[in-house]
Structures are given as C-alpha cells and as structure tokens.
Amino acid sequence: MKTTLQSFFTLALIISCSFNSFAQISYEGNSTYGRLDDVTYDLNTENTLYAVSLGNHIMKSIDNGINWEVMYSFPESGTQISDLRLMGNDTLSFIIKNSGQNANNTIYFFDLNTQNISQQITAPNPGLSDQQWVTSYDIYNQDPNIILFAQGFNYQNINYVKVFYTTNAGSTWSEVYFNTNYDSVFINKVAIHPNNPGSLYMSRNYGPNGVDGGLFVSSDAGGTWTEKLAGIVLSPITFNPQNASEMLLGTSSSFGGGDQNLYHSLDNGDTWQPMAITWTNLYDWADDDITRIEFNPTDANKIIVLDTNEMIISSDGGATWTNHIYPLNDDFTENPDSYFYGLNVSFNPFNNNELMVNANYHPFKSTDGGVTLEKLENPFFLSNKVAVSQIGSENLYYGVQGGLVHKDMTTNLETAHNIIPLNIGNIGNGNTYFIDRTTEGRVYSFTSGGFGNTLLNVSNEFGANPFPIYGVQFDNLLSTTTDPSNNNIVWASFQNSGTYKIDFSDPMSPTPTQITLPESGLHWSTAFDGQNPNTVFVSVGTNFYKSSDNGATWELKSDGISLTLNSDAILDIKQNPNNNQEIVIATTQGIFKTTDYAENWTQVYIGDNVTSIKYSGTNHLAASIYSSPTTEAQILVSKNNADTWIEIPVQAIENVGSQSMDFTFDVNSVTVYIATPDLGIMTYNINTDTLSTPDNEYSELDIKMYPNPAKDILNIQIPEHLNIDNVSIFSATGQKVNDYDTLQNINVSSLSTGLYFVRIQGGKTVWIKRLSKL
Numbered sequence: 001m002k003t004t005l006q007s008f009f010t011l012a013l014i015i016s017c018s019f020n021s022f023a024q025i026s027y028e029g030n031s032t033y034g035r036l037d038d039v040t041y042d043l044n045t046e047n048t049l050y051a052v053s054l055g056n057h058i059m060k061s062i063d064n065g066i067n068w069e070v071m072y073s074f075p076e077s078g079t080q081i082s083d084l085r086l087m088g089n090d091t092l093s094f095i096i097k098n099s100g101q102n103a104n105n106t107i108y109f110f111d112l113n114t115q116n117i118s119q120q121i122t123a124p125n126p127g128l129s130d131q132q133w134v135t136s137y138d139i140y141n142q143d144p145n146i147i148l149f150a151q152g153f154n155y156q157n158i159n160y161v162k163v164f165y166t167t168n169a170g171s172t173w174s175e176v177y178f179n180t181n182y183d184s185v186f187i188n189k190v191a192i193h194p195n196n197p198g199s200l201y202m203s204r205n206y207g208p209n210g211v212d213g214g215l216f217v218s219s220d221a222g223g224t225w226t227e228k229l230a231g232i233v234l235s236p237i238t239f240n241p242q243n244a245s246e247m248l249l250g251t252s253s254s255f256g257g258g259d260q261n262l263y264h265s266l267d268n269g270d271t272w273q274p275m276a277i278t279w280t281n282l283y284d285w286a287d288d289d290i291t292r293i294e295f296n297p298t299d300a301n302k303i304i305v306l307d308t309n310e311m312i313i314s315s316d317g318g319a320t321w322t323n324h325i326y327p328l329n330d331d332f333t334e335n336p337d338s339y340f341y342g343l344n345v346s347f348n349p350f351n352n353n354e355l356m357v358n359a360n361y362h363p364f365k366s367t368d369g370g371v372t373l374e375k376l377e378n379p380f381f382l383s384n385k386v387a388v389s390q391i392g393s394e395n396l397y398y399g400v401q402g403g404l405v406h407k408d409m410t411t412n413l414e415t416a417h418n419i420i421p422l423n424i425g426n427i428g429n430g431n432t433y434f435i436d437r438t439t440e441g442r443v444y445s446f447t448s449g450g451f452g453n454t455l456l457n458v459s460n461e462f463g464a465n466p467f468p469i470y471g472v473q474f475d476n477l478l479s480t481t482t483d484p485s486n487n488n489i490v491w492a493s494f495q496n497s498g499t500y501k502i503d504f505s506d507p508m509s510p511t512p513t514q515i516t517l518p519e520s521g522l523h524w525s526t527a528f529d530g531q532n533p534n535t536v537f538v539s540v541g542t543n544f545y546k547s548s549d550n551g552a553t554w555e556l557k558s559d560g561i562s563l564t565l566n567s568d569a570i571l572d573i574k575q576n577p578n579n580n581q582e583i584v585i586a587t588t589q590g591i592f593k594t595t596d597y598a599e600n601w602t603q604v605y606i607g608d609n610v611t612s613i614k615y616s617g618t619n620h621l622a623a624s625i626y627s628s629p630t631t632e633a634q635i636l637v638s639k640n641n642a643d644t645w646i647e648i649p650v651q652a653i654e655n656v657g658s659q660s661m662d663f664t665f666d667v668n669s670v671t672v673y674i675a676t677p678d679l680g681i682m683t684y685n686i687n688t689d690t691l692s693t694p695d696n697e698y699s700e701l702d703i704k705m706y707p708n709p710a711k712d713i714l715n716i717q718i719p720e721h722l723n724i725d726n727v728s729i730f731s732a733t734g735q736k737v738n739d740y741d742t743l744q745n746i747n748v749s750s751l752s753t754g755l756y757f758v759r760i761q762g763g764k765t766v767w768i769k770r771l772s773k774l
Helices: 007-014
Strands: 023-027 037-041 049-052 057-061 069-073 080-087 091-097 107-111 116-121 131-139 147-155 158-166 174-178 187-193 196-204 215-218 226-228 234-240 243-251 262-265 290-296 299-307 310-314 322-325 344-347 355-358 363-366 386-389 395-400 403-408 414-417 432-435 443-448 453-459 467-473 477-482 489-494 498-503 511-515 523-528 536-540 543-547 570-575 583-587 590-594 602-606 610-615 621-625 634-638 646-648 660-666 669-675 681-687 704-706 713-717 726-731 736-740 754-762 765-773
Touching: 037 080, 037 344, 037 355, 049 080, 057 080, 080 131, 091 131, 107 131, 147 187, 158 187, 187 234, 234 290, 243 290, 243 299, 290 344, 299 344, 299 355, 386 432, 386 660, 386 669, 395 432, 395 669, 403 443, 432 477, 443 477, 453 477, 467 489, 467 498, 477 523, 489 523, 536 570, 543 570, 590 610, 610 660, 621 660, 621 669, 634 681, 713 754
Parallel strands: 131 187, 523 570, 570 610
Antiparallel strands: 023 681, 037 049, 049 057, 057 069, 080 091, 091 107, 107 116, 131 147, 147 158, 158 174, 187 196, 196 215, 196 234, 215 226, 234 243, 243 262, 290 299, 299 310, 310 322, 344 355, 355 363, 386 395, 395 403, 403 414, 432 443, 443 453, 453 467, 477 489, 489 498, 498 511, 523 536, 536 543, 570 583, 583 590, 583 610, 590 602, 610 621, 621 634, 634 646, 660 669, 669 681, 704 713, 726 736, 726 754, 754 765
C-alpha cells in the first residue's frame, strides 16, 4: 500500500531508529461494518474518488470505490475530518472537528499534487470562549482567499455563533454576524455567490426567543443584511453551476412546526417560490429534513435532493420531480443497509448517469442517475478491541458495534456475536472481552444488564454460547487470567469488587473465592510463573507482588520500580517463556525489567502510558502505547530481551488512535494488530531484520525538553558530547514555524496555544518531541 504523508512526517519516520522499506499496512476487518463519508469524484482522473473516514483520515480510491487507501492523516487522533470539498481541479478543503486544541478546529487546504496541507486558515478569535468549532464555511472558487466562516463557540455552557468574512485567507477578518445581535438565531449554512464575492447568504436555524429561521442576504460583503422567507427554518443553499442566478434552498427540520419545501429563485435570491414537490413524511409527528441539494455540474438539468427517507430527482431542470422512497423496516426503524438520511452527492464527471450518495451509515453508488443504489462496502469502522490467539490454530478477535467478531485465520470464516445494528446509536464501548491465552476458543465477556447488574461469562466456542460464572453490580472488569494448572479456574479482577478466583468446573454451579490482596488499589494484571504454577505475580496500583502459594500470602517485590502513588499504575506483566527469572512490566511511566525473579528492577524504557507488552518465542518483544489525552498510539519493539527499545512513530501507522493492540511474531517479523477508531482493524508488519537502532549512541531518553507545556521559554538539554546541527519547530499539521540556533532560552511566546513538534537533528539521527504550548 502506498502511504503518503506530509514531508515533515516523512522525516519523522527516523525517530529513534533507522527505517527502510520494512513495513506494510493492511486491513483485516469485515467490510460489512465499513463507513466512509463525503465521497467525492476527482474532476481530472477517471475512477478516482476521495472520502473521509470517521476520524482523522482522507481516503483515496483509484478504482471507482472498490478499494481505498489512506492518502492523508491529520496528526492528531481523536479528531474528525469533515465537510470535504473539491476546490477547482487540484485542491481539497476540509474542516477539523473535535480537536482539543481550538486552533486546530478550522479550515484546511490540501494540495492534491503535493499531497500536503498547503494552507491552514487561522480561525478568528470569537472572544471569550471555552471551546470553538466550525459550523459552516464557503470558499469563493475564483479566489480561495475569500472565505465566509461560521464559527460556533461555547462560553460558560452557553453556545453562540459568529460569522466572519475574509478576503485575504484569514490574515484579517470582518465579523458580519453574531447571533446575540439577531434574536440569538443560529446559522445552519453560509454561502458566497459564485460570481460575486460580495453577495453573501446565511440560512438560519432556531432561536430561543421566539424568532426562527429566515434567509439572510447581503450585497455588501456582510455590511448589511436583508431577510427572506422569515420564520422558515432553512439549511442547504445551492447555485446552478451553469447559471448562478438560479438558486435552490431547502427547509430544515422544524419538528412539525412548518412545511417541507424546496424553494427556487431565478434572481440571485431576491425572490423565492416553492417548487411543486410531493413529499413523503417519515414520521407523522415531524416533517422531513432536506439535507442536500446538488446539480450535476456537467448537466444542470439533473438535480438531486436528499432528505431523510427519500431522494427526489429531476432530469428537466426542476420542471418535474420523481420521488425514490426507501421504506423503513417492519418495526419502523431505519434499515442500515439501505439509504437513510442522505448527506452528500457527487456526480461522476466522466459518466453522466453515475453518482455517489453518502447516507447516514454507508456510501452508495448509482449507475442510473440515482434511481437504484448499491452499497459501497469498505473495511473502515470503529473498533476498540483486537486480540490474536495462536493456541491451536490462529484466531483473530475484534470488537465492532458493541460485540465481538471471531475470524478463523486459516479459513477466513467469520462469526459475529452480540453485534448491535448500525442504526442503533449510543452503544458506548459495549461488552468487555478478554481472550484466554492458554485455552483455544476460550473467551471471557463482561455484559451489562438492567439496574446495574453485570455478568462475567465464559465461552469455550470462540465467543459462541457463553455461560455466566459470576455476577456483580455497578462494576467494571479489569482483567482475567486463567490458571494454567487448571483451565477451569480464572482470576478475575474488578474495579470495585476486588479480585476473585472462580472455579467453573461445574458450569451450572461456579465457585468464586475472593483473593485477599496485600493492599487496596486497582489490580490491572496477573501472571502465573510458567515453571511454578503456584507462583503468581500481580500488580496492585504501583506495586508488584509475588505469591508462592497461589495467592494465600504475598511478598512485595518493587525494588527499583519508580512510580508515583495514586497517579501511576502497572498495567501489564509478562514473563520470558525461556527464562522465568526475567519479567517485564508495562506501566504508565514506561517499561521495567528484572532478571533476578523480581528482586531488583531496572527501567529500560521511559514513556507515558505503555499499556501492553508481549514476548516472542525468542528474544524479541513488542509493546504498545495506547491513545490518551496526553499520548498518541505507538508501537515499541525490542530485539534484545527488552534491554533497548525501538520506537515506531505514530506517523508510520497513519496517526491512528488505538485502545487495543496485539502482536504475532515470525522469525524475522512482527505483525501488529491495531484496533482503531476509524480504520477498523489495521495490521502493520515490521521486518525486524531491517529494523535497527540509531547509528548515534544517544537515545531519545538522553534528550530532555523543559518546561513542557511551555508558555514563554523552552530549553533543550542534551548529553555534553552530542552535537546538534539543527532545531526546528513544526505546527501540528507539519508546517515549519521556525528554525533555531540555540538550545537554551528558545522564545516560544509568539506561538499560538496548541500542539507542536520539535525536530532535533544531530548527525544522521533525528529526534521528534511533542511540545504543548500554553
């Protein structure tokens, strides 16, 4: 797979290691669950499409939507790329939603030729605000420096909206609308007239003071506004691409308070008339929403209007309309495999009858002008769990839609359990699953019932036919570990109830026995000695304990483990399968190792939120850092029994977020399985023969950067004999901010608040460190 990143992030691939062509990305998830939004045809290249994932990725297809690859990764997981548009022939525009950095929640231009962010439109400052986001935007195609920008913001739990106008790509802005000055009515959509950059339009939503809707029109770049269609809640605004004086305007849902209409203007929006369309209401208690209006750019007589349960199509410029209705299920719920709540339309410029329609759950392709639709499947979805079992045959398990999918890696047959249909929202994380590492087909699940009841279940059939073995109320399951000397006994630790040894030899009458741990605190991990079954290791909070009598008594074995009480934790324990004296632990502050059976520990890796770790059958190990408010997902690999670690930069795995990873090992490779919030189950194959530590003798651990976060001054501390050639600071989108010829008293006071990357080069080695600017 071709992976294209910004030039800065290509340089970042040599962080702490030397990279050759050693890795490959593929996707293992079932395409039934796939989601892509804003599918858009390229104007110049036949069969080429662009789309956005549910997260921070722009996707590209060169075979008309059959296969997709990542074209661009926004360098902050947890964000969402939205409102993707093609500007002219060679630029995409989009907005970022959900960034924790307000400066990132703005508009971006992506150059299709260089495949880089060519420009970030700096968001105007709305004044006092706790959070900011883009509500709507429009760009004047004849001059992309002219932008109309609706910015939502929150202050003291109250939402507001301001609309700004710029003619110089955001160097200066004019505030043209503040909802508190106009009866507090919010804005749905903004638009610039295609032939007159001073003619602006805003469709309005609801207001809290009894005044709703209306279309605001300005002929003087927002200096003054005239209202049309007062009192009508409106949303999409569309211009005829071959005659811009002709406009179409759609109503937005008024929850039964108004009529659904498509309004038509032939005089640049001065006068409006409803078009003669018969609408099919989805529910008796509410009118439907017009969500999108699109002219075919090569044949403006062809128009498609999307609403909740139907597409309305005209082939004669709106003189007549045909309704294509997509019925609900028998229980009046929407069918997630069919069209429901259309969001976007893109016409194929090389085939007048072909188009792509984005609905709420899937993209669809039509080859007959929208009359019939074919679901466009893809493997990109939200997953929060992945595990691989190699006991017996190889089996892959992954989470999707609150349930679990089992895939036999030999036959590729899949079986899904407890999957919630796509049309049911608010599933949260769903059930909790742990895959047993000692018994083939064994899966533990933790399911919620009513009134806070929760059950720990066991399946011996790869997730099928589970049976309950223990019930608790208002609790969470932290870990399960099967006793290797009796695979009908599991140690289960709960967040509130403590730790239990549960014997389910008799499935109809399991026997739980509470384990008395040496201290209170969260018990995240359990490991049994591979050579002494009665010896058990547990982590409780920041301490490591050993029991030689199967949990009856405990010894504290934490010498050398330097963690902070109440803020750190030991998250995973693994023992070397070839040497029981060697144990490693993954912690919130890095990785520690012992070679004398836990008598003494040494920290072998410094890093935040190292959550899981795994041995191969030889001297290779792999570990994972999971996404958190302060960390990006990352892979760590060791080739020498955990003594040193090679970091695989997050940029190499498409800047994905992850809360779950697993590893399989071959003689000269590691395959990483990554559950992602928008790319499904990603696999990343690492050739360990070509993976090497830096030529430079100094590691990233030797370089300190403080204070971080920084407000005014930043300092970099390096080993005395390390020569640094260059220090540069880059924005979160990879644009260089400045170069520096000093390591001390670097003035960063002029930088906007947000995330940056500091690039430090010494010889042939480059280190990249994250900087938070206050």
